[in-house]
Amino acid sequence: MKTQPQSKVIDFGQYNGHFYCNLPDDYLMWVAKPKYSGKFYKSLHSMEKNWTVPLNAKIAAREELERRGYKLVGERWER
Secondary structure, eight states, X not given: OOOOTTOOBOOSSTTTTOBGGXXXXXXXXXXXXXXXXXXXXXXXXXXXXXXXXXXXXXXHHHHHHHHTTOEEETTEEEO
């Protein structure tokens, strides 16, 4: 697993504690998604009913996707 000192660490979900630079593209796209199908994301493993992806996580995921050469086109990330 590669690590970069300036890379940020995700602080929730199945990749909690991992660097954004090591996350798979599809997971980053989910975190950085501009719109979700419902008003809130409901985790099957959480007692919270109105949980949303934290804004700082969305920003960091978008920065990493852009670093990898992706661009947001409408509501989708494309290379």
